[in-house]
Amino acid sequence: MTHMNGAVMTLARWHARQAVKRELYAQGIKLAHVEASEITRKANQYVEDHPEIIAFATERYQDLVKRGVLRAPRKRKLCST
Numbered sequence: 001m002t003h004m005n006g007a008v009m010t011l012a013r014w015h016a017r018q019a020v021k022r023e024l025y026a027q028g029i030k031l032a033h034v035e036a037s038e039i040t041r042k043a044n045q046y047v048e049d050h051p052e053i054i055a056f057a058t059e060r061y062q063d064l065v066k067r068g069v070l071r072a073p074r075k076r077k078l079c080s081t
Helices: 006-026 036-049 052-066
Strands: none
Touching (some): 006 036
């Protein structure tokens, strides 16, 4: 497994938000009637309840880097003080 970075979590949360929105829509709830913070809270809970979404986001991130859509994270030098 590769090191998880912020981009992977961003993708995971984005996919979780989409899943939450689909669930709300399926229940007949209009998204305009739901606070963005509520969707975010539910998306964060979705990530906790579905850890496989992080694996999916990692694969997606690696694919985007491989295709040149995203840049790979740069190697940072560690401080030796």
